[in-house]
Amino acid sequence: MAQKKRLLADISLKGLDIAPSQVRGAVRIVPLIRRNIRGDLRLNRRSCEEDITIVNLEGKFTDPSTKYFSYVPHGLVMSWTDDGSPVASFGGQILKPDGQHQEYGCVSVRLMHRMAKRESANQLRFLPLHLAMEGFLSLFFSGPTIAWREYSKYALSHGLGSRHETAVSYIAGLEDALRVFEIHEQQVGVLVFVAESLASAFVVPTPEDYRALHTSLLEDFYGELIYQYSLLYDTTWPMETTVDESNINSLADLRGAIAKIRQDWASFQGFMAEGLLQRQLNSQIVYTAGSFLLQRFITDLQPKHENYIGEAIIRESGELEYLKTYRLSEAQTRRAYLLSKLAEHNWNIVATAKALSQTSEDFIARIEAAGFGYLLNQSVREAALKKTKKSRI
C-alpha cells in the first residue's frame, strides 16, 4: 500500500532546475541542473554490439514464454547504496558478462534474461526505453476477458498475440547538436526538442553519469514524427528575451534583469515541455531498489495530443533520479487508445462503440484500420465491411 502512494503521478522535475537552451540546426537542447547531488545512486552504460537482442521476459529460455526482440545498443546498470552513502565501488565492480552471445554468420544475437535483472545485492541491469516499450506492447496483452462472440479464436486463446511497433534511432542533426553542446557543471539531464517538439527527456542521478551517457542519446530510439521533423526543418523558431531599458538605472538593476531573463527561459521551456510535464501518468513499478523505485509509465492517452511512454527512478522523497521518455507516434497512440477503451468496457464492442458515439460497424472499421482486425471473427469483419460499403454508396 505504501508503494502505491509512491507511484509516479506526474513528472514535475522535482529537484531539478531548467537552464537556457542551446540550439544547433533544428535541435534545441535544454539542460537540466541538479542542485543537490547525493551520489548514492549511479548509472553506468553497458554496450552490446549484437545486431539483435532477444529478451526472455519470464521463465527459462527454452520454455514457451513471452519474448521481446529488438536492436538494443546499450543497457544501463544501476548501483545504489541503502544508507545514502555514495556508491564507493562505482566503476570498479567486477561485471559478469550479461546474457549469452550467439553468432549466426550473418547476424549476431544476444540472449538476455528479463528487462530488469538484479545482478548483485545492490546492482540492477535494465534496458532503457525498451523497458517502457515492452510495457507499452504488453498493455492489455491478455486480450478479451469475456469470450464475446465477436472475437476470433486466436484472440481468445492468445490474447493480442505477437505484437510489434517501430521506432527510429536516427535524428538528423542530433549528433552535431550533441557534439557542440556545452554541458553545465551540475547538469544531470536534458530535454531534447526537434523543431520545437519534445523528442526526449533524459535525466540521470549525477553529473558524472550524465557526461558518460551524453552520447547515449544517439543510440536511443525516437518517435516517427520526430524523425520526420528532423528531416523537414533545419532551424528552430527564433526566441528572444529582452530587457526593458526604461527600468534600468544601475548595474545592479541590470544584474537583476539578467536573472529575470534566466527565469523566463526556465519557465518558458517548462511550458514547451508541458505535453509531458503536466500530464497524468499511469505508472507501474518494475523494481524496488532500497529507497529507489524503478517504474515505467504511459501518459493518459489523448489522441490528437502528444503522448509519451517512459521510465523513471524516483527517490523516497519524490525526487526524480532517472527519466527517459519516448514520444508515441499517432498510430501508436491510436492503437493503445482503442485497446484501453475496449478494456474499459470489458471488451464489449457494442458498448465501447456506444461510449465513443459510433456505430459498431464504424468502430470495427476503426479497429481494422489500427491493425487489430485479427482479433475479430471473420464473419463479424465481413459483415461490418459490407455495411460500411453500403452506407458509403
Added chain:
Amino acid sequence: MTTNRSDQVAQEDLVMFINACLACTGQREFYDDAYGQRVSIDFLHDYILGNYRLLYARSLAAGINHFNQAQIILKLLATGKDTLPEHREEEGALIAHTLNTLPPQRAWGVLQQLRQRKINNRRSRAIARDYLSMRRDISFDAVKYRAKVRAIATHAHLKLQGELSNFLFRNWQQKVYTTELFENFRQAHYSAEAVYKLPFTVAEGLATKHKIPRDVFLSRIQEQMTLGEKLRFQGAAERSEKVDIDVDLGRLPLTKLALYILSFPWETRKQQQVILTLALERSSQFTLKKAPLKLGKVAAVLDCSYSSSGSSEKRRRPLGIALATHYFLKAASQEYRAFWTVPTPEPLLVRPYGQTDLATPLLNALASDADLVVIISDGCENDPPNGAAQVLQIYRTKLDPQKRTSIIHCNPVFNAEDFSLQNLSPSIPTVGLRDAEDLPTMLGFARFADGSAPLSELEDYLASKVQQMLSNSIRV
C-alpha cells in the same frame, strides 16, 4: 548622400575582410568545418580583390595572419595585369616585403604554390628571384627546403649562383663541395657523424638511414633544432628518459607558450605552476618590449567554455589566446582583473569546460570600474542567450553613453556562414585575434570595427601602416 553610402559599404567590407583575415586560417573550428571556412574566406578574398584592389594589397600591412598574407600574395600575383600602373610599384614592394617577413617555410610554400596554381608572369618570377637573393643563407634554405627551392628555381627560370645549381640539380656529379653545408649534406649520406651538422628535419631522415638510435640522435642534434622543434619534441624526450631537450620557455611567443602549457594534463600544470607562471610572465614582458603598450585600469572577460576547446586542427586555440591575453594584459596594465566564464582561482589551471555565461563576468567587469574592458570570446553565448548582448547594449545606451569605459570584443573564431566574426552587440567593436601578441594592433584597429570612423580614416590608417612597413624594410 550616395557617395556616403558607398563609402560606408566600402568601409564595412574592408573591416569585415581585415577582421576575417585576423582570425581565419581556413582550418576547422568548433562550430564550423574546414571546408566551409575555406570556401568562405576564399570568396571574401575574391570579392575584396575584385572591388578594392589597392586596399586589398594594403591590408597586407594591417597585421593579418600568415595564412591570409599568403592568400593575398598569391591572388595578387595571379591577377597582376589588373593593377593600375600608378599602384604597381607599391604593390610589388608590399608583396616582396611581406614575403621576406613570413616564416621561411611559409614563404617557400607560397612560392611553391605559384607553380601548383600555374601562376607564371614577369612579376611573379621577379618576386621569386628577389626572395632568393634576399635570403641570408641560401645554402641553408637549399638544404632544408630542397624540394621547394628546386621547384621554384625551375618554375621561375632562376639563374643560380655558385654550387647551388649543381647541388639542386646535379648533386651526385660533383664529388666535393666547397660550400660547407652542401658538403655536410653529401657526407651525411655516408657518415653518421656528419648528420649532426644538418638542419634537424633533414638530419632526421638520414638518421633513420644510418639506423642511429632515437635517443642518441635527439640528444646530439639539439644544437640544430629550432625553438619550435625543441618544443615539439619535449614530449618525446620525456618519454624516453635518456634525453633532455633544453628549451627556454620564457623566449617562446606568448600564445604558443600558452597553448603548450594547456596541452599538459591538469596535474602537471599544478605541479609546475611556479615555473610555468614565471615563463608566461617573462614571455609577456618580452612581447611588451617588442610592442610597447601601456594601459590603465583593465578588466578582462575571458571565455573558457567548452567551445574554447577549438577543434582537432586548432586544439584549444581560443582558450590559449584567452590565457595568453590574461598574462599580457596583466603585464601591460597598472591595475588588472580577470573574470572567467567559469570562475577559476588559478588561470593556469583553466579548462575548456561548461556553458558560456558571458553576462555574469561582464557585469562583474563593468562593476570593477575599469577604463578598458576586453572580452575574449567566440561570441556564442548560451546562458542566457543574448545576455551579454543585452548588458552591452543597455550599458552603452543608458548607463555609459559618454563611453567612459571602452569595451572591446576580441574574437578568435571566424564565422564562415556570414563572412564575419560573431559579434556580441553592434554597439561595441569586434576584432579578430589570432595571437595575444597582436593585441596592441587590435586595440588600434578597434576604432574602425564599430563603424564610427569613416572610410577615409581607415584608408589613412592602412596607408600609414604601409609606410611604416616599407620604411622598416628599407632599414633592413
